[in-house]
Structure formats: C-alpha cells, structure tokens
Amino acid sequence: MLWVAVIGLVMTVAAVAVAGRRALFLFKLATVGPPAPERIEYAKAHAGDEAKAQLVEVFGQKKLLKWTPSGVAHFFVMWAFFILLTVYIEAYGAIIQGAITGTPDFHIPLIGTWGVLGFLQDFIAVACLLGLVAFAAIRIKNSPGKLGRDSRFSGSHLGGAWLVLFMIFNIIWTLFLARGAAAANGNFPYSSGAFASLALGDVLPQNALLEEIALLLHIGFMLVFLVIVVHSKHLHIFTAPLNVLFSRRPDGLGAAVEMRVDGKPVDFEDEDLDPERLGRGKIGDTTWKGFLDFYSCTECGRCQSQCPAWNTDKPLSPKMLILDQRDHAFKVAPYLMAADQDQHKDTDVLALLEKPLVGEDGVIHPDVLWSCTNCGACVEQCPVDIEHIDHILDMRRYQVMVESSFPSEAGVMVKNLENKGNPWGMSEMKRADWIEELDFEVELVDEKMPEDTEYLFWVGCAGALEDRAKKTTKAVAELLHIAGVKFAVLGPMEACTGDPARRLGMEYLFNMLAQQNIETLNEAGVKKIVATCPHCFNTLANEYPQLGGTYEVVHHTQLLAKLVDEGLLTPVTPIEEKITYHDPCFLGRHNKVYSQPRDIMSKVPGVQTQEMHRHKDRGFCCGAGGARMWMEERIGKRINTERVDEALTTNPDTVSTACPFCMVMLGDAINEKKNNGEAKESLEVVDVAQLLIKSVKTPT
Template structure:
C-alpha cells in the first residue's frame, strides 16, 4: 500500500498546486479593479440576512428549485459534493493507514461506522448519477442545434458542460468501484446502510490490487476534476457562495446602485472629479464584485429565457452580456494584473487592452446595451445572484456622461428633465390641472402640510401630464376622498423623481432632481407618501435614502387594499368582466408587490380573473422601463405587442395594471390589435384603481 500512498500524495500535491496557482491568478485579476467596500461593509453588518441567504439560496437551492426537474437534479448533484467529502476523508485515511499498518480499514472517528452515513453516501451518489442523466436529457432536448434562440443554452460554452458531466460520472462510478472492492476485502467501514457498495462487494472478487487501483482512479478523477473546475464555468462551485454573500439584499433589484469612484460615492460638486471615471468604459474598471459575477456565471441561460428583449428577437442576452465581458477579461488578464509590463505586448494585445466595453467594435454592442428595460427578470431568476442590471447601468453611465453616446430620442427627454423637470417638457403649472376635473377640493401644498394631512400624494409626471394616466390619478384621489383619508399634493412644486435619467445612465441629472425633491419634501414636512407610479415609488422609497431622503412610501394599490380590508372602501357594484392583470416590473419583481392589486380585484363583485402564462415573478415587461419609454423600439418584435399577444390568449374583457407606463404601452399595443381586427373593440386597459372606483361609487 506504500506505493499507492506515494502516488496519491504526488497526484494530490500536483493538482492542488495547479489549482492553487489558478485560484491566485483569479484573485489577483478580480482585485485589479476598483474596490467595493460597501459590499464588505454590508455583509459584516447584516450577518443574519447573509446567513439566511446562504442557507436558502446556496444549501437550499431555492431559486433553482423553481425550475423542475433541472432544479431537483442540481440539488442532488450539489449535495453530492458536500456529503461525498466524507468519502474522500475515508479514502485518504485508508491509503495512509494502509501505508503505515498494511490494513486500510480506516473509518472517520465517532460517525465513521454509522450505517446512516453509509446510506447517505450511497444514496446521494446514486441520486447524483440520476441527476447527470437528467442534465444530459435536458441538454439534448434543449440543444441550440434544434431549438435555436429558444434554447436557454444558446450562446453557452457547450463543450465544457459535457466534459464536466463526463468527469462527475467518472468520479461516481470509480467511487462505487473503490467502495465495492473495499467491501469485498472487508475494509468498508459499514456493515449495513451502504446498500450499493455492499451489494457490489458481494459480487466483486476479494482483491487488494483492485481496491488500490480503484482508489487511485477515484482520487485521480477527483483531482483532474478540481483542475478543470477552476479553469471553467464550473468555477461557480467555489465562487457562487461568495457571490451570494456579497450580493445586495434582498436581491439586486429595487434601487439602482449608488455611483462610486474608487469605492466612494460620487460628489458631482467636487472640482477635482475625474469624468473618465464615471461609470465603466473598460474592463479594467470592473470591481471585484463584478468579477465575482463573471466567475459565478454557470451559463444556465435562465436569465436569457426570461429576458423580454431576447424573447422579442433583440440582441441582448443577459447571459452573454456577462460571458462576453468575462471572456474579454481573460484575454487581457495578464496585462490587467498589478505591475503588468505591456512594453513587449504585440499590437493585437494592445488593441484588446484599449478595446472599449461598449461600441460598434467594442466588447458589448450598443444595441445590446440599449435593449435593456431594467425589468429585473434576469436578476430574479439567476441562481447565483449575478446583478446584470448593475453592469448595464455602469456601462450606460460611461456612455451617457463621458462619451455622450446614447439613442437620440433620449436626448430630448434629458433636456426636458433639465429644463422643465419632466420628460415631456411641459410647464410645471400644468401639474395641478387634473384637480379642476374633480368635484371636491384637493389640498395643494403651499409651504407646509397641514397637521391633519395623513399622506402626501405623489402624482408623478405621467399621472399629472399624460391623459391616460390622469384617469388613474383622479380615481385614486376620489377613492382617498371617499375613504376619508386626508391627503395633499405638491402641484407645481413636484418635479420628476429622476428615474428616467438614472436608468438611462445620466446620474448627474438624477442627482440634481433627487436633491431638489428631497429638499422640497423635507421642507413641507412629508412623512408618508403614496405614489401611483411604480417607478416613482421605487425611486422615492429605495433610492432617495442614498442621498439622505428617508420617507415612508407606499404604492396606491397597497394603500387601497388596506382601505378595502378596513371597510373604508366597499366595492358594491358588480363588474361582470373577465380581467387579466399585468404585473408592472418595478412594482412586482423590483418591490415584490404582487398580492395587493389582485386582492383589490378579488373583492370587486362579478370580476373573473385569469392569469397570463407569465405572471408575478415571471411576469413579462411592457417595454417601457430602463428609460425605454422615451426610445424608439426598432429591433425585433415590440415588447408591448408580445405582452398583449399573451394577454389576448386569456380572452379578456379588460386588461388591468398598476403603472402609468404599462397603461400607455399596453394601450398602444391593444389599439394596434384593434385596428388589425385582432382584438375586440370593447377591450381596454385600466388601472386597478379605476376598477375599484367603478365598483365603489353608487
């Protein structure tokens, strides 16, 4: 057994050295860019939340288990890695003990002969084998060769995936061979429980040589697998728990990340501000958290399968957005590391180093960058917490503020925000015009909110200035009036929250508008705010705290559902209609408000609700988020048309939603369908509040 111990030791040292060298390289590459101290600080100060995330997402595989059977298969394969660590302790222990005493009958102290452990080892190995079969079937069934763009594996590095499946298969069969041979020789630690190993031991010949060769084969395949893992996409085995640990909680949705330079929040009033550091223009500007995203991508394509841009034949695939950056980073990696000498680099390498992240000849094509609606489907579905939107926003910030390169239509919106504080460029005096259409008075704040005012009603630009959205505004105001809720509006004092500017990448304009609004809200004494626009709601509640604006903010569906539950609003008039509800992305995925709009509709007599195929956390975008509301959609099928096509499959009388952007986008698509004779003339899109006021008013 001595020769086995020597050979095993040599193989182990060699493999660990090769893997360790690669790990050191990956660490140096990840830390070559700007720091991200806020990630470490958050993890340190939110230990319970991070511990829960590890238990639920890493060990519990919550996100993957949403997708069965692939989720179940991955669950067992992943747990095989943990449980079978005990087999390696036994294997190395047997080799060492055999070399010393000549009797390789080693067992782990205390638990090493427990039949339950033996059963778990064999059970999880069998489950792992079945998982490999499931993976193979799924990959064959969803092959890009047959499914094309519909395959979530389209664009993935397929060869590496098959190699890893083959290597795991080799590890499992050699594990059973080694344990079966050990059982035949009387060296297996278990007298019962290990049902496969003991069964094999009953049919295998008693042979010391067979046991030794099987042990070496098993360890050898494991070590080769280790080297492959650290050089492939399966690096996520080690980096995914770290990526989950340093991700934003509860997920990478809601607020856009604060813009930082060298780890510090950007001060736009700083005279020494280096504009070249705004956003991300080159791969070397990526923080270590960004590199963790690169390392953790498993190329599973779940993000791609849910992306509204990809599903409407646009070039954006969230998966390939990450992979293209990762592949480029590895190409130029030797020259990104600290102290790298580029003096002897060839022209090709220097060209790669200077390659912009975004451009016609860049790593990411502009059409990819500007196709994103910020809907969050990619982040919601990613099993390893990659933050795709953060990458997109960082690149947009550089394009907009440094390169001045963005869709021309958005330039008009930016000028209007800068000059008139609303995207349409209308006079601020028009913000209160909708009040004249009501038959009761609405308090418009002059200097301070009245002491008995419970809510400040944040109307928003669309709610005040867009005709279709104004119907929602008036419905909400009337419902609050009926319920006896004292509220007030800012009127001309209200300005755009800055969401379109921030999502476009114009952080400077967002900063300006946000500070102006925070100052106004503070001066008037606003504490509780109700907003009808999910984009305003998200910005006020989640992003203004970055600049010191702390307010209690609710969406109108949350407040109305509460008033209905309390009996202050009583739906009495039946609405005999079949209604399908569209989840606004910034209300649903970004802020997890799914139940309240549905609760309101369920209380309205006569309403029959029918869910679309894609709803709640798998809902499909209307196409207006990410500042796309102010950009032309020239590539592929229009996203709002795709969504309305899905809505029409439910044969609705009405499509309801809870967002002014969705109201406009879905309404436009339905009108097109009506003109083409593909939708009934009576079909309309309304806000949930409009349904409620119809039922409440006698």
C-alpha cells in the same frame, strides 16, 4: 499500499498546486479594478441576513428549485459534493493507514461505522447519477442545435458542460468501485446502510490490487475534476457562495446601484472629480464584485430565457453580456495584471486593449446595452445572484456622461427634465390641472404639509400630465376622499423623481432632481407618501435614502387594498368582466408587490380574473422601463406587442395594471391590434384603481 500512498500524494500535491495557481490568478485579476467596500461593510453589518441567504440560496437551492426538474437534479448533485467529502476523508485515511499498517481499514472517528452515514453516502451518490442523467436529457431536449435562439443554452460553452458531466460520472462510478472492492476485501467501515457499496462487495472478487487501483482512479478523477473546475464555468462551485454573500439585499432589484468612484459615492461637486471615472468605460473599471459575477455565471441561460429583449429578437442576452465581459477580461488579463505594462507592448493583448467596452466594434454592442428595460427578470431568475442591471447601468453611465453616446430620442427627454422637470417638457403649472376635474377640494402643499394630513400623494409626471394616467390619478384621489384619508399634493412644486435619467445613465441629472425633491419634501415635513407610478414609488422608497431622503412610501394598490380590508372602501357594484392583470416590473419583481392588486380585483363583485402564462415573478415586461419609454424600438418585435399577444390568449374584456407606463405601452399595442381587427373594439387597459372606483361608487 506504500506505492498507493506515494502516487496519491504526488497526484494531490500536483493538482492542488495547479488549482492554487489558478485561484491566485483569479484573485489578482478580480482585484485590478476599483474596490467595493460597501459590499463587505454590508455583509458584516447584516451577518444574520447573509447567513440566512447562504442557507436558503446556496444550501437550500431556492432559486434553482423554481425550475423543478433541473433544480431537483442540481440539488442532489450539489449535495453529493458536500456529503461525499466524508468519502474523501475515508479514502485518504485508508491510503495513509494502509501505508503505515498495510491494512486500509480506516474509518472516521466516532461516526465512521455508523450505518446512517453509509446510507447517506450511497444514496446521494445514486441520486447524483440520476441527476446527471436528468442534466443530459435536459441538455439534449433544449439543444441549441434543435431550438436555436429559443434554447436557453444558446451561446453557452456546451463542450465544457458535457466534459464536466462526464467527469462527475467518472467520479461516481469509481467511487462505487472503490467502496465495493473495499467491502469485498473486508476493509469497508460499514456493515449496514451502504446498500449499493455492500451489494457490489457481494459480487466483486476479493482482490487487494483492484481496491488499490480503484481508490487511485477515484482520487485521480476527483483531482482532474478540481483542475477542470477552476479553469471552467464550473468555477461557480467555489465562487457562487461568495457572490451570494456579497450581493445586494434583499436582491439586486429595487434601487439602482449607487454610482461610486474609488469605492466612494460620487460627489458631483468635487472639483477634482475625473469625468473619465464616471461609470465603466473599460474592463479594468470593474469592481471585484463584478468579477465575482463573471466567475459565478453557470451559463444556465435562465436569465436569457426570461429576458423580454431576447424573447423579441433583440441582441441583448443577459447571459452573454456577462460571458462576453468575462472572456474579454481573461484575454487582456496579462496586461491588466502586469506591474510593468510595457512588457506586453509587442503582444496581441494590446490590440485587444484598444477594443472599447461598448461600441460598434466593442466587447458589448450598443444595441445590446440600449435594449435593456431594467425589468429585472434576469436578476430575479439568476441562481447565483448575478446583478446584470448593475453592469448595464455602469456601462450606460459612461456612455451617457463621458461619451455622450445614447439614442437620440432620449436626448429630448433629458433636455425636458433639465428645463421643465418632466420628460414631456410641459409647464410645471399644468401639474395641478387634473384637480379642477374633481368635485371636491384637494389640498396643495404650501411650504408645509397641512395639519392632520396623513399622506402626500405623489402624483408623478405621467399621473399629472398624461391623459390616460390622469384617469388613475383622479380615481385614487376620489377613493382616498371617500375613505376619509387626508392627503395633499405638491402640484407645481413636484418634479420628476429622476428615474428616467438614472436608468438612462444620466446620474448627474438624477442627482440634481432627487436633491431638489428631497429638499422640498423635507422642508414640507413629509413623512408618508403614496404614489401611483411604480417607478416613482421605487425611486422614492429605495433610491432617495441614498441621498438622505427617507420616507414611508406605499404604492396606491397597497393603500387601497388596506382600505378595502378595513371596510373604509366597499366595492358594491358588480363588474361582469373577464380581466387579466399585467404585473408592472417595478412594482412586482423590483418590489415584490403581487398580492394587493389581485386582492382588490378579487373583492370587486362579478370580476373573473384570468392570469396570463407569464405572471408575478415571471411576468413579462411592457417595454417601458430602463428609460425605454422615451426610446424608439427598432429591432425585432415590439415588447408591448408581445405582451398584448399573450394577454389576448386569455380572451379578456379588460386588461388591468397598476402603472401609467404600462397603461400607455399596452394601450398603444391594443389600439394597433384593434386597427388590424385582431382585438375586440371594447377591449381597454385600465388601472386597478379605476376598477375599484367604478365598483365603489353606486350608480345614480
């Protein structure tokens, strides 16, 4: 056994040295960019939440198990790595003990002969083999060669995936060979439990050389696999737990990532602020958390399969957005990591460095960047917590604020926000016109909130100025009045929350609008806010605290559902209609409000609800988020048309939603369908509040 020990030791040292060298390279590359101290500070301050995330997402595989077949297969393969660590303790122990005593009958102290451990080792190894078969079947069934763009593996490095599956297979069969040979020779620590190994031991010959060769083969395949892992996409085995640890909580949705320079929140009043540092203009501007995203991508394509842009033939694939940056980073790594950058002046690396991060000939094409609706489907589905939207926003910020490069029609929206405080450029005095159409008084805030007023009703730009959205505004106001909820509105004192500006990448304008609104709200003494627009709701609740504006914010569907439950609103008039509900992305995925709109509809007599195929956390975007509301959609199929096509498969009488942007986008698509004779003339889009007020008010 001495020769086995020598060869095993040499192989181990060599493999660990190669893997360690690669790990050091990856660490140095990840830390070339700006720091992200907020990630570490948050993880320290919320250790309990992070521990729970590790248990649920890493060990429990919660996100992966949403996709049942592949999720179950991955669960068993991953747990095989954990449980079979005990086999490697046994293997190295056997080598060492065999070299010393000549008899490789090592077992782990205390638990090493326990039949339960032997059973677990064999069970998980067999389950791992079945998982490999499932993975192979899934990859063959969803091959890009068969499905093309419809395959979630389209664009992935397919050869590397098959190599890894082959290597894991080699590890498992050599594991059983080594354990079976040990059992045949009487060197196996388990007399029961290890069903597969003991069965093999019964059929294999007693042969010491076979046991030694099998042991070396098993360790050799494991070490080669280690080297392959740190040089491939399967690096996520090590980096995914770290990426989960340092990801934003509860997830990378809700608030847009705060813009930072040198790890500190950007201060636009700082005279020394270098404009070139705004956003991400080159790969070296990526923080180590961004590099962790690159390293952790499994190329599984779940994000791609759910992306509304990709599903309507646009160039954006969230997966390729990450992979293209990662591949570029690896190519220019020698330059990025060089202490003396001139040492690479005669290499091909410098040619790559001239390639812009975003551009017609850049790493990321502008059409990729501007196709994103910020819907969050990619972040929601990513099993390793990659924050795709954060990457997109950082690149947009540089393009908008430094390069002044963005879709021209969005420029009109920016000017309107700057000059009039709303995207349509209408006079702020029109913000209260809708009140005149009501038959009761709505209080306007005059410097201070009126006494005994519980909520500030944040009407929003669309709710005050867009005709279709004003119907929702009036319905909510009337429902609150009927329920006896005292509220007031800001009227002309209200300005856009800044969501369109921030999602476009115009962080400076967002900052200006937000600070203006926060000052107004704080001076008025506002504590509780109800908003009808999910974009306003999300910005007020999740983003204003970044600038010191902290309020209790609810969406109108949350408040109305509560009022119905409390008996303050009672739906009585039947609405005999078949209704399908569209989940607004910024209400659903971004803020996890799924049940309340459905609860309201379920309480309305006569309503028959029918879910679309894609709903709740897999709901499909209307196409308006990410400031896309103010950009023309010129590539592929229109997203709102795709969504309405899906809605029509339920044969609805009405499409309901809870967002003014969604009402506009879905309404426009339905009108187009009506003109083409593809939808019935009576079909309309309404807000949930409009359904409720129709049922609450008894016909006269």
